[in-house]
Every structure is written in structure tokens, then in C-alpha cells.
Amino acid sequence: MDKQTIKKIIKEKDIHTIRVEFPDLHGVSRNKSLPANRIDEIIEEGITSSQVVFAVMLNNDISEDSGVADEVSYSDMKIIPDLNTFTIVPYLDGTARMIGDIYVKDEPFAQSPRWLLKRVIKQYNELGLCPIAASELEFYIYRQGENGLEPYADSEGTLYTTSPRTDPLGIMSKLQSYLLEMGFDVLYYNNEYFAGQYEFNWKHSEALVQADQSFTFKNVCKELGYMHDLHFTFMGRPSNEAGGSGFHIHFSLDDLKTGVNCFEDTTDKYGMSALMRHFIAGQIRHAEGMTAFLAPTTNSYKRFMRDAFAPYFIGWGLDNRTTYIRVPDERGKATRVELRAACASANPYLALATALISGLDGIKKKLDPGEPFLGDLYRENEGHYKNVPLSLYRSLKNLEKDEVLNDAIGSPLINNFLSMKTAEVEAYRTNVTDWEVDYYSYHM
Structure with missing residues (x-):
């Protein structure tokens, strides 16, 4: 414009x-x-x-x-x-x-997340590639009840539904209308698994546009909620009764000149190109380090549980929601990689940038991800796959050791991020929680 x-x-x-x-x-x-x-x-x-x-x-x-x-x-x-x-x-x-x-x-x-993403995209462009991304963001809506915040709708057991029972004030419909007016190519929205939990999807686009839209989406939700006396939250897991909220990110790479999806190969048994395999392998290689950006709060790690449709082990699979990386069944223009590790609280620019940095390292080094995992990775991994880092502290330590991510991101942003998040971990470590009082005070 x-x-x-x-x-x-x-x-x-x-x-x-x-x-x-x-x-x-x-x-x-x-x-x-x-x-x-x-x-x-x-x-x-x-x-x-x-x-x-x-x-x-x-x-x-x-x-x-x-x-x-x-x-x-x-x-x-x-x-x-x-x-x-x-x-x-x-x-x-x-x-x-x-x-x-x-x-x-x-x-x-040097500390701008948007500039970082633009730098990474430029590196792909120099290889004749255009990164494409799509966001799936989950979130909760709460209202003020007599005893504090409570789910906006008593929608337990109404997974994948949209009705006045799951959205009594029509907030999601209002959100859809606003986003359409703001240029979003909305696909759909629905109630998620837990009471007051929702997911919104819009169409894929070039990576910078998608990051801008994810950033915009979260802010629109916050402002819309405030205007209706509701509380939108993108916390990883906002209560013990609630499940996790993810930020599933879909990636593909188009040829910069022709627009053809470079991830498809009809001669491959899985319909996947060598480029796609290298991209997956890079994300697997750097999973432990980039998780600090994908799961940036101490609360994010309460989402990483077995049987919760969030990753617990670092592996990849075909249309497998128990893995860190899932390759959906669609091929042709829709051939893509879904990174399932990001928490809804992640900064979209940093999440996309670090995932693309990792994928690019895999491409440049022609890394091999091995065969896809078949089965339930929560139960059948037999010690062959590493755990996702299960705390922010561990993720930060892994990030410190990841030279590829450090070099690509740059020391100004890395050092500030590590300093800020280390202080956050220490504040969390020294805070006495209600759970500790309830669990220990009577007996100890």
C-alpha cells in the first residue's frame, strides 16, 4: 500500500x-x-x-x-x-x-523480533525460497464470577462446536467480523476441548504477514475482551482444571519465482522432498534450544504432558499428534510441516524466526531426520527420543549452548532474552504457591 x-x-x-x-x-x-x-x-x-x-x-x-x-x-x-x-x-x-x-x-x-524474522526470510530468499506459514492459536476466555474468574461458557464436552452454549454473547462471531474487516482470510473457529477454550484459524501466507497477523490477532482479542468485561488469555495452561493452549505453526517453502511448493516430491514414498526432510531435521536438531522461544514462560511447561496433544518427546511423524513435528496428510500445494511445540504465549516473530533458523540449518547441512515415528510417541518411544525440556530453566541452558541459534539471532537479543527470562525463573523459584502451602504446611 x-x-x-x-x-x-x-x-x-x-x-x-x-x-x-x-x-x-x-x-x-x-x-x-x-x-x-x-x-x-x-x-x-x-x-x-x-x-x-x-x-x-x-x-x-x-x-x-x-x-x-x-x-x-x-x-x-x-x-x-x-x-x-x-x-x-x-x-x-x-x-x-x-x-x-x-x-x-x-x-x-538489534533486539527487534520483527527485524530478526525479516533477516531470516531474506536468507531463504537468497536461496530462491519463500517461507510460508499458518497459525493455529488456542486461548481461553474468562468472565468475572462470584469467586473470581470463571470460564466464559460452561462448554465442557462440546469439542468442535459453535453455538450459543459455547459462545453465549457471540464474542467469537464479533471477533470473526473484526478480523475479516482487518484483512484476515478467516478459515474457521471452534470451541476446543475444555470449558471456555477456543481456537481460531486463518489462511496461510508469507511468513512475515503471518507473524504480523498472529501479533495483531492476540492484541485484538485482548482489546475485544476488555470492551466486553471478559478476559482473554494465551497462557500455556491457565488453571489446574484447564488443558494447554498451543500455537501450532505450519511451514512450507515456495519457489520464489514460480510459487511452487518445494516440499512436495511425488516420487518419494511419503510425497516429501529432500528439502522438506532437511527442514524437519534442522528443527529436530535445534528443538531443545529453540523451545525457550516457543515456550517462553514458566507456565508454558505445564502444557508439556503425556496424552495432552502437546509434545513430550522430540520426534516427527506423519499426521501424528503425539509428536513434536507432524506432517499432515495433504500433498500438492498443501504439503507442509506442523511444529506443535509452541505455546500460545510465544512471541509470533521469535517463534517463526527461530523455527526457520533451525530449518535453514538443516537445509544447509543436508541433515536427515530419519524415518517418521509410527504409533503413540507418549507410550512407545522406548528411550530413543529425547524429552522436550520440561522447564524454562532447562530450555534457557539449552539455548545458551546452541551456537547456531545464538549466531543467527545475535548477542544483543539473545543476552537480553536470557537475562530477562533468568530473572523470571528466579522470581518463580522463590515464590511460595498455594499448592505448596496446601501440600506441606500441615504435616511439615
């Missing part, structure tokens, strides 16, 4: 406010709103913000050794909007938004 088209839309739709957004390390939307009559200035000069926002933890503390706080005198960065992300926000009066790219001293900001 160009500037003149944007200005025409602003005039025709009576837009009075422009919001410029950018994702932080958590994937949270940070933003500023400006009068739409400043659109030329917004496009040319962007907005400024302190770099320290990339050191802000989820409890609002400032992470130590972030590289973006006192180390740089809390200096500014500039966010220049990407015109291709312009869209009207249908639930806010007279408001449009754009996602921005971050610069410091006219250079791409």
Missing part, C-alpha cells in the same frame, strides 16, 4: 487517529496514537520511544543487563511504520493502525 492510497482511505473513512504499534520481546503490542492529520509526518518520521521498553518484564520491573537501559542512557529508538500493515481498527471509532520497524541511529534495532 502506498501513501496516497492510505491518505485516500483516511479521508473517505473519516479516520482521526493513527496508532503505530511494534512488538516487544514478549510479543506485547507497544504503541502510540497520533492525530491522523499528521499522516505525512508519521510515515516519514515515525514515532520515538525509549529503548528501555525492551527491558520491561511482565511484572513491570526493568531487567538487568538488558543492553537497552542504563547501558545506553535510556536513549530513544525510532519506529517507522510499514505501510503494508495499514488497516482500519473496526472496533475503535475513527482509528487505523500500522506496525512499525524499529531503528536506532538509522540502523535496524
